[in-house]
Amino acid sequence: MKLSIYRYDPERDRRPRMQDYDVAPAPSDRMLLDLLIRVKALDDSLAFRRSCREGVCGSDGMNINGRNGLACITPLAGLKEPVEVRPLPGFPVIRDLVVDMTQFFAHYHSVKPYLVNDEPPPERERLQSPQERAALDGLYECILCACCSGFCPPYWWNPDKYVGPAGLLQAYRFIADSRDRATRERLAFLDDVYRLYRCRTIMNCTEVCPKNLSPSRAIERIRAKLLADGL
Amino acid sequence: MRLLSGLRAWTVQRASALYMLGFLAWLAAALLAAPPEGYAQWRAMVARPAASAAFALFFAALLAHAWVGVRDVVLDYVHGTVLRATVLALAAGALLAAGAWVALALAALHSGGAAA
Incomplete structure (x- = not known):
């Protein structure tokens, strides 16, 4: 099977x-x-995560024949040859397919990806109704592989x-969580011309997510929450 | 920049789009129902207080919409503080000038003078 792989070692190569x-x-x-892995057995200078x-785990996000995806769940059958493999677009390359995340x-850390709740904790746990728990479906499954952000033109631009x-x-995952008490602060942080509103609803993120999640829907819901909050 | 940041800019963009859509539909319907014959009738049509207000609001919506749109394009594509500030200043100047022209034209219409 023919492969065409992006190679770049900044210490030795002048250009990729x-x-x-x-x-x-x-x-x-x-x-x-x-x-x-077979290629690496032949040429151990090739670097990938x-x-x-x-x-x-989300380690092997890369650009495969022009589309971001996880190499480990991209079937060989059906791949057009030569298979063009490149690092995630828009990310600085450390070496070959390894990018600086x-x-x-x-x-990710800026959106406080953890529950904020200063109320005294109950004796056992903070319970949720089945409906409240269901509100997190399609949000908590994200593995942070960066396939979406690496395919998002506004993210390339800024x-x-x-x-x-x-x-x-991830921000919406905690806004939607019934146990979280910092919704107002979270929304205030995101109400910014850059942080949230650079989204141009291109929806590449939803298109390429290897876990079939929909970041564009989450972004839409944050905007709707901000609007409802502002009225 | 903070004046039209985040949610506010987003809302202005959508609200102005809705208003312009409604206004243009109304204008098209009004022109089809009674096509003005000549300049005097055009003036009379725009000079009615309700129509003048609707036109003024239309141009305000157009300018606000254009500002948010142009600024979005600049934030996405134009990088470097000096270049970005220059482009934004030129865009703001052009939009303000267009707004002033509309305001003068409408004022002239109501003062009975020649429209610009």
């Missing part, structure tokens, strides 16, 4: 280049990550100021 590989997949190889290799996680789809999905 695409390197072609032709690797025969073993019968047990089903996903693109299996093939990348992977950990759980089953779509849970510092800013991405800074945005990566330092726009929180991006992943961060905003």
